[in-house]
Amino acid sequence: MSNVMEIRxxxxxxxxxxxxxxxxxxxxxxxxxxxxxxxxxxPERMGxxxxxxxxxxxxxxxxxxxxxxxxxxxxxxxxxxxxxxVTNGLSEDGAIIINTTKKAEEIKPLLKGYAGKVYTIDARxxxxxxxxxxxxxxxxxxxxxxxxxxxxxxDFISDMAExxxxxxxxxxxxxxGNIRALKRxxxxxxxx
Amino acid sequence: xxxRDRLSGNEAVSVAMRQINPDVVAAFPITPSTEVPQYFASFxxxxxxxxxxxxxxSEHSAMSACIGAQAAGARTMTATSANGLALMxxxxxxxxxxxxxxxxxAVNRALSxxxxxxxxxxxxxxxxxxxxxxxxxxxxxxxxxxxxQAVRIGEHPDVMLPVMDCYDGFITSHAxxxxxxxxxxxxxxxxxxxxxxESLLNRKNPISVGPLDTVTHYFxxxxxxxxxxxNAKQVILDVAEEFEKLTGRKYGLFEEYMMDxxxxxxxxxxxxxxxxxxxxxxxxxxxxxxxxxxIRVFRPFPVExxxxxLSKVKAVAIMDKCDGFNAAGGPLFNEVTSALYGRADGxxxxxxxxxxxxxxxxxxxxxxxxxxxxxxxxxGNIGEVYNYLGVRE
Numbered sequence: 001m002s003n004v005m006e007i008r009x010x011x012x013x014x015x016x017x018x019x020x021x022x023x024x025x026x027x028x029x030x031x032x033x034x035x036x037x038x039x040x041x042x043p044e045r046m047g048x049x050x051x052x053x054x055x056x057x058x059x060x061x062x063x064x065x066x067x068x069x070x071x072x073x074x075x076x077x078x079x080x081x082x083x084x085x086v087t088n089g090l091s092e093d094g095a096i097i098i099n100t101t102k103k104a105e106e107i108k109p110l111l112k113g114y115a116g117k118v119y120t121i122d123a124r125x126x127x128x129x130x131x132x133x134x135x136x137x138x139x140x141x142x143x144x145x146x147x148x149x150x151x152x153x154x155d156f157i158s159d160m161a162e163x164x165x166x167x168x169x170x171x172x173x174x175x176x177g178n179i180r181a182l183k184r185x186x187x188x189x190x191x192x
Numbered sequence: 193x194x195x196r197d198r199l200s201g202n203e204a205v206s207v208a209m210r211q212i213n214p215d216v217v218a219a220f221p222i223t224p225s226t227e228v229p230q231y232f233a234s235f236x237x238x239x240x241x242x243x244x245x246x247x248x249x250s251e252h253s254a255m256s257a258c259i260g261a262q263a264a265g266a267r268t269m270t271a272t273s274a275n276g277l278a279l280m281x282x283x284x285x286x287x288x289x290x291x292x293x294x295x296x297x298a299v300n301r302a303l304s305x306x307x308x309x310x311x312x313x314x315x316x317x318x319x320x321x322x323x324x325x326x327x328x329x330x331x332x333x334x335x336x337x338x339x340x341q342a343v344r345i346g347e348h349p350d351v352m353l354p355v356m357d358c359y360d361g362f363i364t365s366h367a368x369x370x371x372x373x374x375x376x377x378x379x380x381x382x383x384x385x386x387x388x389x390e391s392l393l394n395r396k397n398p399i400s401v402g403p404l405d406t407v408t409h410y411f412x413x414x415x416x417x418x419x420x421x422x423n424a425k426q427v428i429l430d431v432a433e434e435f436e437k438l439t440g441r442k443y444g445l446f447e448e449y450m451m452d453x454x455x456x457x458x459x460x461x462x463x464x465x466x467x468x469x470x471x472x473x474x475x476x477x478x479x480x481x482x483x484x485x486x487i488r489v490f491r492p493f494p495v496e497x498x499x500x501x502l503s504k505v506k507a508v509a510i511m512d513k514c515d516g517f518n519a520a521g522g523p524l525f526n527e528v529t530s531a532l533y534g535r536a537d538g539x540x541x542x543x544x545x546x547x548x549x550x551x552x553x554x555x556x557x558x559x560x561x562x563x564x565x566x567x568x569x570x571x572g573n574i575g576e577v578y579n580y581l582g583v584r585e
Contacts (some may be wrong), residue, residue, distance in 0.1 A: 034370050038367035065553055
């Protein structure tokens with residue numbers, strides 16, 4: 001599976017981590033890739049920790065297990081850093097992307113000595129300013145595309161614009177807000 | 193001719209259902225099958241099909257409504273999982289013995305208790321002797337393809353039996369993956385119109401369905417039912433051949449993966465077969481002659497074909513995602529070992545129960561099974577026959 005990009009999402013029920021994994025699968029699919037997007041199902045409660053996964057490859061993917069050694073981990077809620085072993089199995093050649101306002105010295109001690117790259121983004125700020133509400137999945141989606149270099153950013157933005165137009169046909173202002181959130185996120189995800 | 197898409201297994205099956213445009217769908221929701229009637233209900237509401245959708249109050253009623261509709265001459269479908277299938281139990285047997293080719297999307301989930309929503313095969317394995325044809329699929333593509341073929345198989349005049357299209361809950365039903373969809377017209381042409389020779393609404397040829405069958409006839413009726421299941425094997429292969437001409441996708445009674453020169457093999461059902469293929473690639477790179485048989489058709493069980501396919505291996509592990517509670521092994525193990533008896537004797541066979549209640553199975557987990565098989569080949573010592581993979585003891 002050396003040619004398969006594996007991504008693990010950690011979020012809380014209701015934050016859209018599952019949806020983000022499916023949107024990422026969609027975006028990669030539209031570039032001609034083979035994709036998998038799937039959550040790990042358990043008791044479904046708002047606020048409970050949830051895990052979702054992506055596999056993306058140029059070749060057909062047959063593995064149907066969870067992901068144990070991802071190249072990238074996305075943490076949609078920084079309160080999970082103390083609740084879930086988010087860096088477990090994460091490749092040190094890869095990266096972790098965290099939605100947080102905390103500084104490097106606060107975040108790094110929570111990562112159990114993870115030696116790979118660490119990126120942060122303030123998805124709350126971007127989401128509330130662009131969408132008027134807290135939907136962290138849009139900024140996190142943009143962040144993972146930037147960090148993983150999965151596809152050219154311009155292609156990603158235009159592809160997402162198309163799918164938002166389709167999804168929110170009756171609410172054009174939501175489309176515009178989401179696109180603005182994506183564009184801002186591209187510039188506001190930083191390595192710490 | 194086909195459209196590249198990405199869909200979950202449930203979306204794919206509901207699309208197949210829309211393309212087939214059945215006369216009646218009667219269903220009651222249960223996780224993880226709920227999305228199939230959910231998506232389909234939206235197709236009904238949007239006028240994309242002209243199906244009579246019957247939202248019943250239980251799975252027992254769902255299967256009862258399917259039986260009534262199919263007996264009336266309507267092409268009828270439903271979907272369920274786990275305890276929903278269990279609640280249909282009484283009616284499953286009546287559907288099969290009444291020779292009613294209903295199509296059921298059986299989204300595999302662990303049967304309670306303890307209550308659990310995740311995947312294993314205890315639900316459909318429990319229904320294995322109900323007289324339904326059972327076809328299993330590894331991924332969304334196979335769930336979709338099998339659903340379309342199921343209609344033709346069940347409705348064939350030599351068969352006239354209900355068919356379950358079984359695929360793994362969540363792993364297949366809820367994961368989004370690439371898929372090739374057929375054009376609507378191609379599906380409609382492939383399945384054709386349903387014109388049963390006999391039906392309750394055929395006034396020119398009045399019949400009864402489901403009356404008391406006394407000592408003088410019951411046995412003969414069961415014998416006819418058993419013959420229909422025997423006939424199904426050839427029909428399944430014929431339908432698969434026609435489907436291959438349409439799609440280029442080849443189906444048989446089971447899939448053989450790297451079996452030509454295999455010395456060690458596993459026999460397995462559904463999504464974990466895909467994971468095991470990745471294990472095999474790794475083993476083959478190290479020069480280990482590992483192979484795999486993925487069961488597609490469990491009812492009828494391809495006894496002679498399985499024995500032939502396994503005849504050259506030295507050791508085989510039969511993988512059950514369902515325990516047998518007979519203190520000896522799971523249902524697939526029983527079927528495969530009895531197929532080998534007298535046809536391919538002397539092959540060392542062991543059983544693993546795996547993945548119950550959604551316990552994840554990784555590429556490495558499957559590698560430990562092949563390690564065990566290689567050890568059996570090297571030492572000649574089988575050891576414990578009835579084993580568990582990935583359980584805390």
